[in-house]
Amino acid sequence: MKRQCLMLAAAAALLMTSMMAKAEDTIRFATEGAYPPFNERGPDGALIGFEIDLGQALCDKIKRKCEFLAQDWDGMIPGLLANKYDGIFASMAITEERKKKIDFTNKYYQTGGAFVARKGTSLDVSDKKLGGKVIGTIPGTTQCYLEKTFPDATIRVYETADSLYLDLVSGRIDAALSDAIAIDFGLLKTERGKDMAFASEIYTDRECFGEGVGIGMRKEDAELREAFNKAIAEVRADGTYDTIAKKYFAYDIYGK
The missing domain is CATH 3.40.190.10 (Periplasmic binding protein-like II)
Known part of the structure; x- marks a missing residue:
């Protein structure tokens, strides 16, 4: 036992x-x-x-x-x-x-930033003024990159992504610089973003966007x-x- x-x-x-x-x-x-x-x-x-x-x-x-x-x-x-x-x-x-x-x-x-604009919009990113176009963004990484790289551009800073998207779709701004993934899934893949498209490559400047x-x-x-x-x-x-x-x-x- x-x-x-x-x-x-x-x-x-x-x-x-x-x-x-x-x-x-x-x-x-x-x-x-x-x-x-x-x-x-x-x-x-x-x-x-x-x-x-x-x-x-x-x-x-x-x-x-x-x-x-x-x-x-x-x-x-x-x-x-x-x-x-x-x-x-x-x-x-x-x-x-x-x-x-x-x-x-x-x-x-x-994560990185990219320009988004109405389909067919041409954006000259070699021009520090971005051709005089009005560019929207939100505080943080994309504002940092926009002000660093395009110091002579006309910039509008929005408190929220939704308010930025609203003015972009309504035509009150010519383009937006936003987190590429956020704007892709928050706007481009939605019904209201059907007439919008990426207008640049994705920027990953370490000083602004981190590691x-x-x-x-x-x-x-x-x-x-x-x-x-x-x-x-x-x-x-x-x-x-x-x-x-x-x-x-x-x-x-x-x-x-």
């Missing part, structure tokens, strides 16, 4: 060890689930999007299982520091302020961070990244 109890105890311990090992093999990522096409809820409630697909591909490269958890944006960094998950995979820009608290992998995409977007990780998890840096380089090199990106975007979002 004693021998049987010992065998049962050993089996239970082995099972527990196996379960713990499997749990440790699973990498938990926080995402928002509310920022399409990067992360959102599908019809069945599951998390889907570019970042979910890319995260799975990266975990395949390092031979680990991935799990995505929906979290409120404001609680993401505190949750990471409290060990609720292992990384933040939620379009979080790499900034000096955030780097005081957490580390980031290398970028996996680069890009990376996976947020705890500072002590340097080994895991480097594993993902290697995986990002591998999916870029073997075409996996481009295959995933083309499902969601008609242009390069990685940047230079």
Whole structure:
């Protein structure tokens, strides 16, 4: 009887060890689930999007299982520091302020700005005055780039993207310089933006647009961070990244 109890105890311990090992093999990522096409809820409630697909591909490269958890944006960094998950995979820009608290992998995409205007509009971006056209933008990165690169242009700064889009569509401004992805999904892919189109390449000036977007990780998890840096380089090199990106975007979002 004693021998049987010992065998049962050993089996239970082995099972527990196996379960713990499997749990440790699973990498938990926080995402928002509310920022399409990067992360959102599908019809069945599951998390889907570019970042979910890319995260799975990266975990395949390092031979680990991935799990995505929906979290409120404001609680993401505190949750990471409290060990609720292992990384933040939620379009979080790499900034000096955030780097005081957490580390980031290398970028996996680069947000940038682009001009949008009515279809057929010609915009001479070699002219510092932009041909005298009235250009709208919103505060922040795109305003920075517009004022730095086209100091003689006529600029109108709007408090919100919606007010910018409204004046662009109504013809009160000739063009808008906006975050390329935001205006693509916020205007160009909507009914009201059907007569609008990109009128330039995507600009990713580091001084204004920063280092890009990376996976947020705890500072002590340097080994895991480097594993993902290697995986990002591998999916870029073997075409996996481009295959995933083309499902969601008609242009390069990685940047230079």
